[in-house]
Amino acid sequence: MHTSLELAAFCKKKGFMYPSSEIYGGLSGFYDYGHLGTKLKHNFEHLWRSFFLGLNDNFHEIETANIAHENVFKASGHLQNFTDPVASCKKCGFHVRADHFLAEHLKRRVEGKTTDEYQELITQNKLGCPQCKSVLTVSVLNMMFPVKLGVGKVQTGYLRPETAQSPYVNFKLQYELLRKKLPLGLALIGRAYRNEISPRNFTLRQREFVQAELQIFFDPQHPPSESDFALVKDQKLKTTLILDREQNKVVERTAQQLVDSGLPEFYVYHLIKIQEFYFQHLKISPEKFRFYQLSDQEKAFYNKYHFDLEIDLAEHGWTEVGGLHYRTDHDLSGHQKISQQSMEVLEEATGRKFIPHVLELSFGVDRHIYALLDLSYEMSKEREYVVLHLPAKVTPYFCAVFPLVKNKPEIVALGEQVYQDLKQHFSCLYDETAAVGRRYARADEQGIKYCITVDFDSLQDHAVTIRDRDSTQQERVKISQLKEKLALLFS
């Protein structure tokens, strides 16, 4: 198994991700996506969009400013509560996240405690500053980045710490524009910013990151997809419920079993859809994925139900990459209170007024890109280089065209012709330099699924060789049938 340092080095070497502002020594918690990483990220986003926006015709995407009004975060509670506990040394200036610091020393999870509790744990265990041995004092730090707008009497805005608030603030307007139908889904793929005290683990914990979220607003008396549950009730889900915690087990349970355990049908229906996205579209192998139920202490008080989506990463183990959160009317009520604008909607048939509830499907895009690379990475002993087994629909280049030699103009011309045709339909790369074995190796490292070689025989038989990245098996295909053949393989 590879280490995460090996993966990070590989990602930089191939142009997936690397530290931002690197010629200036980098900026802790900030990363850039290179030419391959950007393609991978866009492909993931495209897949996410088509799947989740495809769930309902009344799900729509919006794109909003990253800097928002102070009152947005007063209403959401971020101004007051979006804090991390920090242990600081007044003598030498050392800072660390108190919960992480304690977890490391006590070898157990230490979360959700008060400042006083953290302070007590530090004192009890006689933990001093790791740099100068002085006393550590615990305080809280708000993780939002304020931004001063204007000149003179400046106004304070904030870089949003999550994309979620934008759809909540936009809800009432979009609801009216979209002719007052529920459920209404507002999706957003965008950046969020958090002043993490200790950014770490490459792109897993950054100060600037991308989220893909779908906020479904619905009438709690008619929850989304309620009629569809019957269709999925026997499907099995990979779950770690609270009762499985002690043994850290992943248990297969049917949708019906989860409903019997107390979860609402609409919630379980969305677990099923999410799992379908991972297994059928991202091609994550079933033993690498689970839904992890949060306890009342762990989840935010306003989440009635909260499961993390977790992927089993090399070195890091089970890692949160997203979550399904039933947030009730917490968010819209908060905005109603602070903005003094009604968030209520009217059920015309009965005259009933209510504040819609929210089901949030939340995905960390950078964490998914990391996970896809991590799960696809194989240091092949046989080939003596890295093979990146990325799924066809997300890998940066689906195919590549190689003329076998570059000193035979007819072969080069035919290769060029095949390439020009294929790139109209697929992400395709053309490469004519170095021996073909070297080109296969470069392609495997970039995750290119099929290499198409034009050789001397091609001039006679009008056929080319298709090589599969994973099996290395080769197949001869007529050029006239190449496009159809590749279209079948693109899944």
Add this chain to the structure above:
Amino acid sequence: MHTSLELAAFCKKKGFMYPSSEIYGGLSGFYDYGHLGTKLKHNFEHLWRSFFLGLNDNFHEIETANIAHENVFKASGHLQNFTDPVASCKKCGFHVRADHFLAEHLKRRVEGKTTDEYQELITQNKLGCPQCKSVLTVSVLNMMFPVKLGVGKVQTGYLRPETAQSPYVNFKLQYELLRKKLPLGLALIGRAYRNEISPRNFTLRQREFVQAELQIFFDPQHPPSESDFALVKDQKLKTTLILDREQNKVVERTAQQLVDSGLPEFYVYHLIKIQEFYFQHLKISPEKFRFYQLSDQEKAFYNKYHFDLEIDLAEHGWTEVGGLHYRTDHDLSGHQKISQQSMEVLEEATGRKFIPHVLELSFGVDRHIYALLDLSYEMSKEREYVVLHLPAKVTPYFCAVFPLVKNKPEIVALGEQVYQDLKQHFSCLYDETAAVGRRYARADEQGIKYCITVDFDSLQDHAVTIRDRDSTQQERVKISQLKEKLALLFS
């Protein structure tokens, strides 16, 4: 002709763009894109990508952090020079951009002057504070937003004021990853942030906005596309050169004529390609577009050649939406100096070392979205509502399917079937509520190019009616041929 206020009201009413954080009274200079605006924006970005990245196989897209290291902006000069002149009243706190304030009062352009010169103009013309008549003092304001990172000894980063610096900072690494070939193009679609003193004109001058830029790095001895100039030399360009200024004329000149006037071939070649993008892909009518040459006083000192791309907007007139900038080695030299990392590359054949030059193709995405809406907007007297003549490839929905009536289940079922098939291939909307005339009107307002109606006859003749948004003409098409017919119309 419509006013820009009418356009802004329409954009909000239909869900294109509207003020951000609006339930909290909005935030000056920040806008959100609603469900239709987001689709329009993404379609524009997709078109931009395919066209400009398609110019050369060695042009690649990257995606980078929005917050960057302080030294990035020390090297670029933004820390020192990215300032606006501001006229302030010490008594009442009033602030305004000095150049805009003077231009308004003197009825002429007043740009590129020093603080002292602005002060003198204000004094000479006896201009006082518009609020309290007191003295106005001119100073400079840096337009970047600083962000404090970390805790304790904080580090200052900056929200980037332009996307351009990211490709420059990434150049050397990407050049090496991409096997040291020039020209190398690094494209980036992303956000930029400027603390505008007076944000105004809806989405034309925001504090947070999106740019689409292509930075082409090249060997000045072998400029990009040098061999392609011969192919385009007789093509005509819409230009306003410095010599046309006095009469504010737009003159058609051939590429060769521009070269004869002193511009390099590679530069003019890219003017041609840019114009092709506007005319053939964005379908901008030729009389609404021009290249506007900047004088030495107007352009930045490091730009050897600088033409603005301008679109003629209702009410605003000719408006800058982008630019083509030959920046020489200014940027890479600056980063080499401050980072102490060599930006030189080696020409293997000769051993010659040099710092590549940069040709920048820069586009303001929000301004293009505004321009597309502005040019497409028609308050139709005949139809008595707004028709949005957006081109097929950028309009949010290309087509819509309407069952003529919703109380005839066979018609609804057939409509649903046609819709499910079409939405696999085109952006397509389904609408079964209200009379068909009302649905046509709603579709026209959203810019839907073709409305497809399933009626009683459809059950017999297996055909539907296609209605063209612009001509309102209708055509009967077999359902079996519908997809091919629409594919032909999608251009």
